Amino acid sequence: MKIIYKGICCLFFLFLTIHVNAQEKPNIILIISDDAGxxxxxxxxxxxxxxPNLDKLATQGIVFEQAxxxxxxxxxxxxxxLTGRYQQRFGFEENNVPGIMENYNLPDDEMGLPLEEKTMANYMKSLGYRTALFGKWHQGNADQFHPTKRGFETFYGFRGGARSYYEYNEAHPTKKTEDFLEKGFKNYGETDEYLTYTFANAANDFIKKDDEAPFFIILSFNAVHSPMDALKEDLGQFPKLSGKRKKLAAMTLAMDKACGSVFETIESLGIEENTLIVFTNDNGGPTDSNASSNKPLSGTKANHLEGGIRVPFIMKYKGVLSEGERYTYPISTLDLLPTFYQLGKGDLNQLSNIDGVNLIPYLKGELNERPHQSLFWxxxxxxxxxxxxWKxxxxxDRPAELYYLPNDQSEQNNLASKYPQKVQKLYKxxxxxxxxxxxxxxxxxRKYEGKAMERMDKYRLMEKEN
Known part of the structure; x- marks a missing residue:
């Protein structure tokens, strides 16, 4: 009887230890908007x-001024x-858009995140997390690049880079397989719901599952990327706006409401203090195609001016990180992977060839220096x-430009001729x-190579005229 009793006690304490350890690891939600200004x-x-929902999140967490x-x-x-590495290190330098590529003996269906690269989901899964991706993938259309083969146990979204916010059917068809909604692997099926809400609802269902393991979710909205599909009731909220700007405002409002439903789910389940939430965007807003605004930054999607590469960024971790603060040093989305991995009790020494850093010590004031001295594009x-x-x-096709960003975040005062030695040093x-x-x-x-340059020239001309 003593042996049985001891065995039961051991099992009980083992269960308790596992349960406590699981609770020590925070749930993690990364929300990515698409092409937002x-x-x-x-x-x-x-x-x-x-x-309003994202504004509230900003008051509850830290807003990064230079992300x-x-x-x-x-x-x-x-x-x-996804990798925490500069994507140029593994050759992912261009957008992977089938049909407009000229490549090195590489067919369209091989344009994707290289299989030898470990993803954020791979790392978090190894730490015992339940991993899920809801929404846009855009890391390869072929089966070998599928999210469920890259560390995500759950997937509900589409493989491509953009699609309609409404269901595809006979009246509204598409010929691209990567456009179709897919649950898991090759379980295709459309929804009659506005797509932004579809992805948020799927995330909410996943969060509500009764499971001891912590969850890692990427909620990857295609909002507010084109096409400009807005709900009528949301358009009515912006009577003073018109055209694309009005549609964009309505699409952004729908995305905010979708985010709000996720925040509400977390609060209702009582897991707010054990959940890290990050909101950011994948690149600067395309000021020409969807009328977004990157002010006061100069530039637009597809160029390296600040408006093309600096993005909104919020991080909330109730009880761990400060609330209502702003972080002023430059950070990178490369930092997300090591930050998540460390919070999941991973050993950062096991991350090889990572270009990002764990942000938590910087945000808690344990490290006061810059997370990055240099960033590259x-x-x-x-x-x-x-x-x-300095940037x-x-x-x-033209001389280099040099800017001192604290005094000139709009990049209007080119200092290259004034500081030639600085230009030489940064070139090196x-x-x-x-x-x-x-x-x-x-x-x-070749016909697409100059597109970003044309956008930059057009933007510069507009700024001079204004």
Whole structure:
């Protein structure tokens, strides 16, 4: 009897230990909007758009004033987020858009996140997390790149980079398989619900599952990427706006309400103090195609001006991180993976070749220096480096530009001719970084190569006229 009693006690304490350890690991939710403008949120200063739920999140957490993505377009940016590595290190330099690529003997169906790269989901799954992705994938359309084969146990979304917010049917068809909604692997089926709400509701259902293991969710909205599909009731909330701007405001409001439903679910379950929430965007807003605003930043999606690469960013962890504060040093979405991994009780020494850093010591005041002295961007011959508060932009067809961002975040005062030695130094740093990169796996066709440059020139002309 004593042996049986001891055995029961051991099992009880083992169960208790496992339960306590599971509770020590926070649930993690990463929410990514798509193509949102830097200034198109209340917490970013917008007086036109309505984002009450995200504004509330901002008061409950930390707003990052200088958060950067690793690319000014969707696919490469998300590759950097998922791996914690500069995506150029494994050749994911261009957007993976089938049909418009000219590549190195690489067919369209092989354009995706390389299989040898470990993802955020792989890492979190190894720590005992339940992993899920809801929404946009855009890391390869072929089966070998599928989210369920890249560490996500649960997937409900679409493989491509953009799609309609309404269901595809005979009256509203599509020929692209990557556009279709998919639950798990190849279980295709559309919904009659507005897509932004579909993804949030799927996340809510996952959160509500009775499971001892902590969860890791990426809620990857295609909102507010084109097409400009807005709900009638949301359009009515913006009588003073018109055209694309009005539609964008309505789409942003719907996304905010979807985020609010997730926040409400977390609060209702009583897990707010054990859940980390991050909200950010994948690149700057396309000011031409969807009328977004990146003010006061200069630039737009697809170029390396601040408006193309600096994004809204909120982090909330109730009881651990400060509330209602702003973090002023530059950070990168590369930092998400090591931050999540450390919070999940992972050993950071086991992360190899990671370019991001764990942000928690910086946010708690344990480390007072900058998380990054230098940050880099590159696409074809265009590149940029931020070193401290200086930023150099390199172009293939014009002299480099140099800016001192604390006094000129709109990048209007080019100091290259005034500080030639600084230009030379940053050029050298940029070149040294480029020597560590892999060869691009695919390239845009020639007719698309100048698109970002044309956007930049158009934007500069508009600024001069205004």
């Amino acid at each position: 830097y200034a198109d949120f209340g917490f970013q200063g917008s007086k036109e758009f309505k984002t 950067y993505v690793t690319a000014a377009v969707c696919g490469p940016s998300r590759a950097g987020i 590159k696409k074809e011959n265009r590149a940029a480096i931020r070193d401290g508060d 150099l932009l390199r172009f293939p 740093r940029l070149f040294e970084w480029e020597l560590t990169l892999a060869r691009p796996r695919w390239q845009l066709k």
